[in-house]
Amino acid sequence: MIVPMSSPDLTAAERDAVAQVLNTTHLSIGPRLDAFERVAAAAAGAAHGVGVNSGTSGLHLAVIAAGVDKGERNPCDLVITTPFSFVASANCILYERGVPIFVDVDPRTGNIDPALVATAAADLAHGGPAARRWLPPALRDGGSDGRLRAILPVDAFGQPADMDPLCATARQHDLIVIEDSCEALGAEYKGRPAGSLGDVGVFAFYPNKQITTGEGGMIVTQRDDWAELFRSLRNQGRDVFDAWLNHTRLGYNYRLDELSAALGLAQMARLDKLLAKRAQVAAWYHERLADIDWIERPWVAPETTRMSWFVYVVRIRPPMERDDVMARLGEHGVPSRPYFTPIHLQPFYRRQFGYHVGDFPVTEELGRVSLALPFSSVMTLDQVDAVCERLRTL
Numbered sequence: 001m002i003v004p005m006s007s008p009d010l011t012a013a014e015r016d017a018v019a020q021v022l023n024t025t026h027l028s029i030g031p032r033l034d035a036f037e038r039v040a041a042a043a044a045g046a047a048h049g050v051g052v053n054s055g056t057s058g059l060h061l062a063v064i065a066a067g068v069d070k071g072e073r074n075p076c077d078l079v080i081t082t083p084f085s086f087v088a089s090a091n092c093i094l095y096e097r098g099v100p101i102f103v104d105v106d107p108r109t110g111n112i113d114p115a116l117v118a119t120a121a122a123d124l125a126h127g128g129p130a131a132r133r134w135l136p137p138a139l140r141d142g143g144s145d146g147r148l149r150a151i152l153p154v155d156a157f158g159q160p161a162d163m164d165p166l167c168a169t170a171r172q173h174d175l176i177v178i179e180d181s182c183e184a185l186g187a188e189y190k191g192r193p194a195g196s197l198g199d200v201g202v203f204a205f206y207p208n209k210q211i212t213t214g215e216g217g218m219i220v221t222q223r224d225d226w227a228e229l230f231r232s233l234r235n236q237g238r239d240v241f242d243a244w245l246n247h248t249r250l251g252y253n254y255r256l257d258e259l260s261a262a263l264g265l266a267q268m269a270r271l272d273k274l275l276a277k278r279a280q281v282a283a284w285y286h287e288r289l290a291d292i293d294w295i296e297r298p299w300v301a302p303e304t305t306r307m308s309w310f311v312y313v314v315r316i317r318p319p320m321e322r323d324d325v326m327a328r329l330g331e332h333g334v335p336s337r338p339y340f341t342p343i344h345l346q347p348f349y350r351r352q353f354g355y356h357v358g359d360f361p362v363t364e365e366l367g368r369v370s371l372a373l374p375f376s377s378v379m380t381l382d383q384v385d386a387v388c389e390r391l392r393t394l
């Protein structure tokens with residue numbers, strides 16, 4: 001039995017929606033984008049949605065809106081974020097010459113630890129030696145402490161970060177909160193939708209996400225001024241009232257085309273069904289893995305009133321080892337992935353910022369034991385059974 005690692009969930013509705021766009025002359029900046037933005041904003045409980053061509057583009061624009069820039073100082077603007085994530089959530093800070101300040105995570109959820117964030121923010125606001133210890137090793141001997149601008153939590157694996165204490169810390173120190181909800185479309189925290197828990201949130205629609213547009217992303221915010229700014233930045237820096245070749249500010253081509261928007265709109269109409277199917281697959285795994293004592297199943301926090309299952313990530317405990325389990329599954333044709341590989345240990349981050357093994361122990365431990373199993377909304381019970389049987393007889 002062939003079990004793919006992930007798979008989009010597409011029906012005739014999606015194929016028709018995309019085909020219809022080809023009967024029009026509007027292939028970019030058209031009515032599908034407007035409609036997709038309205039539906040996505042409503043789902044996130046936000047006033048505005050701004051479609052972009054990837055989740056990474058959306059995060060980049062959010063970092064610009066937060067005011068992160070190089071400035072005169074060295075190090076420059078600082079953003080507190082998590083090292084246990086996909087690399088884009090830290091890279092987007094570097095695009096504006098800001099410095100990601102990594103803070104370790106809660107071992108149960110893998111989401112950024114709000115108590116550590118509170119300490120880091122207080123130390124960084126205070127300055128001096130207490131502030132320096134939060135900086136990347138390569139920047140600790142610089143002449144200045146940098147200015148803390150924002151907190152960028154990630155809703156890892158579809159589970160919202162513990163946003164209330166994070167937002168309280170942000171209010172205390174006058175910081176912007178950028179919620180990376182690229183893995184958490186439809187999730188809820190204490191009954192409130194992920195993506196709208198901070199000042200700005202970003203969703204992503206790569207084919208392995210809960211819904212897909214091929215490539216694509218969506219920024220959501222309550223702020224009218226930021227929605228305008230995002231629309232300008234994604235479209236080469238044109239303001240809405242600008243003539244076509246008038247560019248008010250430095251912008252980008254981060255536009256989402258109409259074919260992608262039509263696909264996204266058709267997927268949004270099925271969002272509840274897609275999330276229910278993913279929850280069913282997660283429940284099948286949960287039941288079937290209960291009796292394997294070297295597998296620890298994912299933990300859902302009580303604050304997570306709705307989990308939006310993005311991946312199904314287990315932890316491999318002794319006497320087994322993650323890499324060994326992954327290799328042996330692979331020999332039997334079952335794909336699996338180490339998830340996540342800590343950002344601070346990626347070659348580029350080690351080189352640029354001097355990070356070492358041991359800098360963020362909880363993240364590194366999760367990075368050593370976490371294994372993502374094949375997962376999607378189109379996975380069948382037989383496929384889940386096959387994966388679980390393989391694991392049981394390894």
Ligand SMILES: *Cc1c(COP(=O)(O)O)cnc(C)c1O
Binds near residue numbers: 085205
């Ligand atoms: C997928 C993802 C992104 C980026 O999304 P793209 O659309 O691939 O650019 C950012 N952050 C996290 C945590 C993600 O999982």
